[in-house]
Amino acid sequence: MQLKFYPGTNRIVCRWTEQVPFVMGEKRGTIEKVRSINLRVNKGGSLRSKDVQRHGSHPLFQAVQDFCQELRRCGVLQGEPEEQPCVHCGALTDVVPFYDPGRGRMVWACAEPDTCGHGRQ
Numbered sequence: 001m002q003l004k005f006y007p008g009t010n011r012i013v014c015r016w017t018e019q020v021p022f023v024m025g026e027k028r029g030t031i032e033k034v035r036s037i038n039l040r041v042n043k044g045g046s047l048r049s050k051d052v053q054r055h056g057s058h059p060l061f062q063a064v065q066d067f068c069q070e071l072r073r074c075g076v077l078q079g080e081p082e083e084q085p086c087v088h089c090g091a092l093t094d095v096v097p098f099y100d101p102g103r104g105r106m107v108w109a110c111a112e113p114d115t116c117g118h119g120r121q
Helices: 049-055 061-074
Strands: 002-006 011-024 027-040 095-100 105-110
Touching: 002 061, 011 061, 027 049, 061 095, 061 105
Parallel strands: none
Antiparallel strands: 002 011, 002 095, 011 027, 095 105
16 A cells, blocks of 8 residues: 655555455456545645545554644645755655555655666665
């Protein structure tokens, strides 16, 4: 699962993969399907009520709420975030917050992983 905040649109995007069974002719199998939830964050730092009603019963919704709370605590939603470097390459531009639900903490990484200097010499 990946949780990412897009400051330009004030949206939290939650992406995960699921195993989905399929049948093609006589063959059966499973494929990994990428699913996502998009939630808008109000200027006050709370999730939009329409999104809460729609996705509130989803098992991953608690992680989204934790991420939103962490964004408020760090001042990201008020437009006063501290400048943070990318945890992978150290860049200071085009860096956005991600949430690690396993550890329950926020990390900062390049918005586009393809342009991140992580692993480059």
